[in-house]
Amino acid sequence: MYKSIIPVLFLLTNVSVKSQSIKDSITLELTAFSKNSSLAGFGVAIxxxxxxxxxxxxxxxxIESQKVYTSYTQQPIASISKTLLAVALMKAQEMGKLNLNDPINKHLPFKIVNPNFPGDNITIQQLANHTSSILDGETYLNTYVFKKKIPPFYTHLADKDIKLEVQKWVELLNANEMMTFGEFIKKQYVRGQIWYDEKQNFSTNKPGSTYKYSNMGANIAAYIIEQASGESYSSFIQKYILNPLQMNNSGWRGKSYEPKNASTLYWYGHPIPEYDLITYPDGNFMTNIVDYGKFLCAMIRGYEGEDNLLTAESYKEMMKDPVSSDFRKGIFWSVDSEKIGHSGSDFGILTHAYFLREHNMDIIVFVNTSDTKNGTTEVRDIYRTLLKYVRLTP
Known part of the structure; x- marks a missing residue:
């Protein structure tokens, strides 16, 4: 009896030692990398x-206070926020509040129609896979509302063209004012409203025919959840995702949540003030790699057919392969033969979160820096470092 146990214990010990060795190697490699990086800080998880x-x-x-970035540092995660929207949409469908095939105007308190195809309904499904023909016009930039005015840091930028471009951005962003995101949607997509623009806000391609990534399409989907459920989008997320998963260090600033360990964000290497999005459902969800890791654990279990936040059938529908390689999305999740997940970028933010289908493991990278000279390449290198070790993990 004891002889049969010994090989098993030996095998388990070897696996444990190898796993620890891999973790140590990741730490050594990324510590060395961070010392020569243009990124202020970042968090990673497998x-x-x-x-x-x-x-x-x-x-x-x-940087100024030398506060280190840890596994518990909170920051906005930009468009990865849409992964929560995907789950919320499927939950609302399970509850009978809506159906993905519903025309959006069944649920909206105002009417949105692509003027190039007035007889064609836009569906919730099309919002979710970014084929709705709704575009992000220039007025989408009005969504950013900073807590304090952004200082003129652009005067320190060496490249003249970049300096002028950033100055225009800063002046535009500093003029934005807060409003409800329902009002923001209405002003852009309802004929006769102040920001309505047929050419900028609507595609000349028929709804359902062409993939075009749309933040505003995501916001309309979130607004439909509000209208169909009778509660705010942030409350819906809190009730059906954050509470069940005990994601106690996650949420949106000012919506029954204030971060206690938030990172400063760095844009072109300079710190910028806190900011909110009028269209908060499409981005600006704040979390850390530990809390978001809990969410991804649930997503992997769902992908494998286990009911948790959603039924197994809902997970299957949410993460299904697109109808063609031209479409790229399931229900707000990017889906290809290798991975399922999302990435994000915004002022001072670069993020990746991808589930590797072959290995049943997820890689998370949250970065508090954007628009440095080598930043995008460096984030890619962090992801590839983690990917290399995932492939070695027993």
């Missing part, structure tokens, strides 16, 4: 269906 296998922060959450 997640399987049961737990967070590895998580660690590198660099600084705030």
């Amino acid at each position: 997640v399987n269906k049961d737990s967070i296998v590895y998580s660690k922060g590198f660099g600084y959450a705030d």
Whole structure:
């Protein structure tokens, strides 16, 4: 009896030692990387269906105070926020509040029609897979509302063209004012409203025919959840996602949540004030790699057919392969033969979160810096470092 147990214990010990060795190697490699990086700070994690296998922060959450970036540092995650919208949409369908095939005007308190195809309904499904023909016009930039005015840091930028471009951005952003996101949608997509623009806000391609990524399409989907459920989108997310998963360090600023360990964000290498989005459902969800890792654990279990936040059938529908490689999205999730997930970018933010289908593991990278000379390449290199070790994980 004891002889049969010994080989098993030996095998388990070897697996444990190898796993620890991989974790140590990741830490050594990314520590060295961070010391020569243009990124202020970043957090990474590797997640399987049961737990967070590895998580660690590198660099600084705030350079001036030398506050280090840790696994528990909170920051906005930009468009990865749409992964929560995907789950919320499927939950609302399970509850009988809506159906993905519903025309959007069945649920909206105002009418949105592509003027190029007035007889064609736009469906919730089309919003979710970015084929709705609704575009992000220039007025989408009005969504950013900063807590304080952005200082004229652009005067320190060496490149003249970049300096002028950033100055225009700063002046535009500093003039924005807060409003409800329902009002923001209405002003852009309802004929006769102040920001209505047929050419900028609507595609000349028929609804359902062509993929075009649309933040405003996502916001309309979130607004439909509000209208169909009778509660705010943030409350819906809190009730059906954050509370069940005990994501206690996640949410949107000012919506029954204030971060206690938030990172400063760095744009072109300079710190910028906190900001909110009028269209908060499409981005600006604040979390850390540990909390978001809990969400991804649930997503992997759902992908494998386990009911948790949603039924197995809803997970299957949400993460289904697109009808063609030209479409790219399931229900707000990017889906291809290798991975399922999302990436995000915004002022001071670069993020990646992808579930590797072959390995049943997820990689998370949250970065508090954007628009540095090599930033995009560096974030890609962080992701590839983690991917290399995922392939070695027992």
